[in-house]
Each structure stands twice: as C-alpha cells, then as structure tokens.
Amino acid sequence: MIFDLLIRGETIHDGTGSVAPGDVGVLGDWIAAVGAVEAKAKRTIEAKGRVLAPGFIDIHSHADLAILREPRHECKILQGVTTEVFTSCGLGFAPVTPQSAPLQRKHLSALFGEPPPGAEWRTTKEYLGSIHASVNSAYLVSHGALRAAVTGYEDRPATRDELKAMRALARESAEEGALGLSTGLYYPPMTSATTEETAALAAEVGGFFSIHVRDHGRRMFESLDEAVEICARARVPMQVSHLQAVRMNRGRAGDILAKLDAARARGLDVTADAYPYDAGSTMLSSVKPEEYDDIPWGHAFLVSDGSLIGTKARAKELSGAYIVHDRTEEDVERMFRWPHLTVGSDGLHTGGRPHPRLWGTFPRVLSKWGLEMIPKMTSKAAARLGLKDRGVIREHAAADLVLLSNPRDRATFEEPTLPPEGIDLVVVNGVVVAEDGRHSGAVPGRVLRR
Numbered sequence: 001m002i003f004d005l006l007i008r009g010e011t012i013h014d015g016t017g018s019v020a021p022g023d024v025g026v027l028g029d030w031i032a033a034v035g036a037v038e039a040k041a042k043r044t045i046e047a048k049g050r051v052l053a054p055g056f057i058d059i060h061s062h063a064d065l066a067i068l069r070e071p072r073h074e075c076k077i078l079q080g081v082t083t084e085v086f087t088s089c090g091l092g093f094a095p096v097t098p099q100s101a102p103l104q105r106k107h108l109s110a111l112f113g114e115p116p117p118g119a120e121w122r123t124t125k126e127y128l129g130s131i132h133a134s135v136n137s138a139y140l141v142s143h144g145a146l147r148a149a150v151t152g153y154e155d156r157p158a159t160r161d162e163l164k165a166m167r168a169l170a171r172e173s174a175e176e177g178a179l180g181l182s183t184g185l186y187y188p189p190m191t192s193a194t195t196e197e198t199a200a201l202a203a204e205v206g207g208f209f210s211i212h213v214r215d216h217g218r219r220m221f222e223s224l225d226e227a228v229e230i231c232a233r234a235r236v237p238m239q240v241s242h243l244q245a246v247r248m249n250r251g252r253a254g255d256i257l258a259k260l261d262a263a264r265a266r267g268l269d270v271t272a273d274a275y276p277y278d279a280g281s282t283m284l285s286s287v288k289p290e291e292y293d294d295i296p297w298g299h300a301f302l303v304s305d306g307s308l309i310g311t312k313a314r315a316k317e318l319s320g321a322y323i324v325h326d327r328t329e330e331d332v333e334r335m336f337r338w339p340h341l342t343v344g345s346d347g348l349h350t351g352g353r354p355h356p357r358l359w360g361t362f363p364r365v366l367s368k369w370g371l372e373m374i375p376k377m378t379s380k381a382a383a384r385l386g387l388k389d390r391g392v393i394r395e396h397a398a399a400d401l402v403l404l405s406n407p408r409d410r411a412t413f414e415e416p417t418l419p420p421e422g423i424d425l426v427v428v429n430g431v432v433v434a435e436d437g438r439h440s441g442a443v444p445g446r447v448l449r450r
C-alpha cells in the first residue's frame with residue numbers, strides 16, 4: 001500500500017488521554033494505519049518526537065459569516081482547529097425569511113460583520129451549501145434566527161401558532177444538517193422566549209443543545225436553574241456556554257460547578273465549555289439597565305479602537321463590541337479542571353482589536369495547563385456532538401491532525417491577531433492546510449452531519 005501522507009516518529013496523543021510513540025499513515029481523507037507503519041508514501045513527514053494529536057474542535061465559535069468571507073479561516077486553522085461549531089449563543093443567520101435576514105444582519109453586525117457581497121440564502125440547507133472552507137463546520141440551528149423569522153424582534157412570548165411555526169423551521173433545519181440547537185436567552189429576541197419555548201425547540205431539533213444563560217450577573221444561579229430545567233424538559237444533552245464567574249460572582253466557580261454537578265447527579269447530561277482568559281467580550285447594545293451598575297467599566301475597552309470605556313455614563317453613549325476584565329484566573333483554572341469541560345473559543349470576528357481568544361485559545365490552554373488538556377479539545381467535544389469518527393487518532397477515523405512542538409499563544413489584548421507558535425502542521429480530511437505557521441490555501445473542510 002502507498003499512503004498519501006505518512007507522519008513518522010511522533011508521540012501520539014490519541015485524543016482519549018492515551019499517549020504512545022508511533023507513526024500515522026493517511027489514505028485519502030482517512031487514517032489508514034497507526035503504530036509502527038512500514039510502507040511507502042507520496043509524502044513523508046519526519047516528526048522527530050513531536051506530538052501528534054487529533055485536530056482541535058472549537059465547540060463554541062461564531063464563524064457564521066467569517067467562514068464565508070475568509071474561507072481560509074487562518075485565525076483558527078493556525079491554532080490547529082479543524083472543526084468549527086456554530087451558531088453559538090443562538091446568534092445566527094439561517095434559516096431566514098426576506099424580512100428576518102436584514103434584521104439579523106443589523107442586530108448582529110457588531111459581532112459578526114457583514115456577509116460577503118452577493119451571498120444569499122434562506123434555508124439552513126442553502127446556507128450550509130454556501131460554505132467552502134479550510135475547516136469542517138458543525139452547525140447548530142439558531143434560536144434567534146427561528147424567533148426573528150416568526151415573531152421578529154417583538155418583546156413578547158410566542159403564541160401557540162408561532163411556536164408551531166418555529167418548531168417546523170427547527171425540524172427542517174435538523175433534517176438539513178443541524179446537529180442541535182443553540183440559544184442565548186441574554187440576547188434579543190431570545191430574551192422574550194420562555195423556558196417552555198426554549199425546551200420545545202431544543203427537543204424538536206434533538207442532538208446537542210448549547211445555552212448562553214439568561215443572566216451571568218445578579219441572577220446567575222436562577223439562570224443556571226432555568227438551563228437545567230430546559231435540559232430536564234427537553235431531555236437533550238446540554239452544554240452551558242462559556243462558563244464564567246463574573247462581577248458579584250467572582251470567586252464562585254466552585255458554587256457554579258457544584259450546581260452543574262448536582263444536575264448531573266440527578267441524571268441530567270450537563271456539560272460546559274470555556275475559554276482561558278480573565279476577560280469576556282460582547283455587544284454594548286445588549287447590556288441590560290441593571291448591568292450598567294455591575295459591569296466594571298474601569299476595566300472595559302472598546303473593540304473598535306482599544307480605548308478605555310472607563311465609566312457607566314460613557315458606556316451608555318458608546319456602541320459596538322467591548323472587552324471587559326471581569327473574572328479571576330483562579331476561577332478560570334478551576335473551570336478548566338472540571339472533568340466535563342470542553343474548550344470553546346467564543347472568538348468574535350469584530351474587526352478592530354478583537355478579544356485575543358479568536359487567535360489564541362487553543363495553544364493558550366495547552367501552554368497554561370499542558371497536553372493533558374487535549375481530550376477537552378478533541379474526543380470529549382466529538383462525543384458531545386455525536387461525531388463518531390472525529391476527535392481521535394485511530395484507524396478509520398477522519399484524518400484531522402495537528403503536529404505540535406511546545407505550542408504557545410502570542411495573541412494579546414494589545415496585539416490580538418498574532419498567530420501562535422508551535423502548531424507545526426494542520427491536516428483537515430487528509431489535506432495539509434497549514435505547515436510551519438503558513439496556510440497552504442487548501443479548503444478541504446466539510447459540513448459534518450450526525
């Protein structure tokens with residue numbers, strides 16, 4: 001047999017936590033051999049003891065429009081990410097109607113930018129069909145898009161007929177390739193959705209359910225209770241998005257994790273994701289009246305030009321996206337040590353000075369806490385999404401691979417788009433997409449299905 005690609009002499013972290021020396025032979029888009037491989041190959045790479053891992057899965061991304069504008073997707077590819085999961089936080093652009101498409105673009109442009117000129121779609125199928133990127137895509141249907149299509153941005157509960165219409169759209173998206181539902185009860189128009197509406201839609205789509213809870217501030221713990229209730233009603237695996245202990249909840253990571261552990265002890269399938277920074281980022285337009293008193297504006301910066309926001313009064317005058325240093329490193333680390341956590345960048349394609357999580361999350365996790373974090377970015381994420389042949393190095397798995405030598409993030413709050421170091425080779429579906437920090441131009445990514 002002649003392999004297409006042979007990577008020889010590496011330390012294989014297979015994604016499940018097991019580590020062994022070996023070689024990996026790739027045939028087409030699949031891993032054909034693992035271990036001591038004696039065969040010829042069209043191309044052989046001598047790994048010389050470097051670490052080979054499954055390509056990383058970003059379980060919480062906002063790539064929805066960026067992946068259309070910049071199919072090479074360097075911000076993630078150069079980190080070793082081979083699969084992007086979106087929509088997240090219920091913020092998305094499919095399915096849409098002629099009325100809801102401009103509404104979504106207007107409300108979300110501060111975080112997502114605009115679609116490329118000429119890009120048009122209505123259904124989830126048409127949207128997914130327009131993606132031709134370097135990374136694989138795993139799509140979750142957006143609760144916000146469903147609501148915008150049926151109720152617009154009206155602040156009221158849905159009627160029975162409207163809920164029926166949302167369920168029909170949700171079911172159609174599931175049939176067309178969505179792996180689950182994402183919601184963000186913090187963001188309009190989802191702020192108007194009830195617990196019951198959200199549970200009904202999560203159950204309709206099935207699969208994976210991710211939730212940005214209603215409130216991370218004063219009502220954080222009630223909001224977690226609501227999420228657990230949705231999980232119990234819908235009977236779906238639930239992922240609490242970008243877990244955080246912020247503002248008055250600083251120092252309470254242990255209490256937050258205890259709540260999730262209590263739900264698990266009741267038999268509910270509850271997990272979470274997080275990113276490895278002491279700061280968050282979102283839109284100023286979504287700040288609630290009572291939050292103006294709680295957000296530490298003296299540690300908040302405008303994404304457009306990096307300037308300090310400073311005061312509540314100034315925050316009220318400004319618009320666009322912001323970054324706020326509102327949590328402790330101790331809380332962040334405690335969450336990353338939780339066994340049921342997976343890594344999600346929550347990277348925002350805002351332009352200006354974006355949060356460095358967009359370019360740095362995955363190498364930063366590895367440099368802070370070591371290669372033992374690899375399962376949280378590979379096999380555990382794949383299992384969560386129901387992707388059977390990803391996130392692991394074994395025969396007959398997809399050839400999504402990353403070769404590492406002391407990975408380290410370089411993106412900072414001052415210079416947020418510096419690519420990382422030590423991500424030496426990135427392979428997607430058997431094709432080399434980056435080598436020594438340089439993108440090859442290849443776009444072998446696919447839309448993944450259940």
Ligand SMILES: [Zn+2]
Pocket residue numbers: 088089184212241242
């Ligand atoms: Zn969110």
